[in-house]
Amino acid sequence: MKPALVGDIGGTNARFALWTEGHISSVQTLATAQFETPEVAIRHYLSSLGRVPQQIADLCLACAGPVSGEHFRFTNSHWSLSRTGLSQALELDHLLLINDFTAMALGMTRLHEQQCRVIRSGQADPNSPILVIGPGTGLGVSTLVPEPNNGWRVLPGEGGHVDLPVGSLRELALWQQLFSEFGHVRAEDVLSGRGLVRLYRAICTLDQHQAHLDTPSEISKAALAGDPVAIEVLSLFCIWLGRVAGNAVLTTGARGGVYVVGGVIPRFSDFFLASGFADSFCAKGCMSHYLEQVPAWLVTAEYPGLEGAGVALEQLLNKSA
Incomplete structure (x- = not known):
């Protein structure tokens, strides 16, 4: 079974982790200023683990800013993304974008x-x-x-x-x-x-x-x-x-x-x-x-936003199962 990928992206740092069977692993923190787009940062993260996007089925990104519509521009960061474009580029089954403090709040349920x-x-x-x-x-x-x-x-x-x-x-x-x-x-x-x-x-x-x-x-x-x-x-x-x-x-x-x-x-x-x-x-x-x-x-807690992103993704997948 392919692991999922979760990300907690703020104005300064982007944290990524694998989500498998309700737990995060392989956490890395990347500076957003060092990468042109979220896709580039995700590919860099996966490459550092010896993985490629095709090995990831689902992705949840907790994003700083109000989340709605096809296009999203990050608050306090130069990053932006298209839902369709990112899903196709990374060959995802499911892409979930949530507000970063939605993820943070859900992370409180795992403290x-x-x-x-x-x-x-x-x-x-x-x-x-x-x-x-x-x-x-x-x-x-x-x-x-x-x-x-x-x-x-x-x-x-x-x-x-x-x-x-x-x-x-x-x-x-x-x-x-x-x-x-x-x-x-x-x-x-x-x-x-x-x-x-x-x-x-x-x-x-x-x-x-x-x-x-x-x-x-x-x-x-x-x-x-x-x-x-x-x-x-x-x-x-x-x-x-x-x-x-x-x-x-x-x-x-x-x-x-x-x-x-x-x-x-x-x-x-x-x-x-x-x-x-x-x-x-x-x-x-x-x-x-x-x-x-x-x-x-x-x-x-060290990574409540990543934990919350995993909870949100799990809820989505359970509903669609």
Whole structure:
């Protein structure tokens, strides 16, 4: 039986794995900038395993951006594809394209207890939706809805593009600085890897500091080493993420809990767990009580997006069997 291929493609990296009998294997991470198209990257991945496309029957790609229609252009990447063109080029039986945070949400259904750290304890409502939110190249947001017979349905969206909510005079001053540079200020303009850099530069401009840090990694390391400006950057980042997550729970009724995922926070996970995320998450005035018992976890699983892509593909194949 031919294995399937699954991919989790973000703005910076594309992760690929084989999916066989409900499990991933042979995981590789490729930089999207090094390949002209997804097809070229897939052929490179298969070649590195000594395989050719004809040995793969089915493919699921979890793609950053809204997925619909024949043609897809990746958000935060130069890649694009045609469903028909890719299927024919790789001689596939089935091609499934899903939003990357649809895959991430489905990946939460395969988590083990040791793959999460508690951000805030509470009592999850088993009949309510679950929120999945994660800063990476952008800010992903998705909702996992329970269905009868222990099934799950995902409501994909573009929650990273909501307006950045302001909750203090300091935040207002920084929002004004960001607005003067970018116009409309979205949540992911701050809550992403590039957002850390934007926030750092906004603070430096506002407070007349000399900016000397240029990357998210440098900012994270400086904060953990005690740099006061970098500490404020991470602190505000965590507070803003809590506020955006709390807003999303109010909107979707996701009292089944919140999973925080993505590639940014693992750089400073201990700092994050001790941050103002939990307080800002609940600070909703007269509706604060609605969020008091909603638990939140930081996901430490290595490849939840690939796992979720495999789950999505398996569901498709089971339906068509």
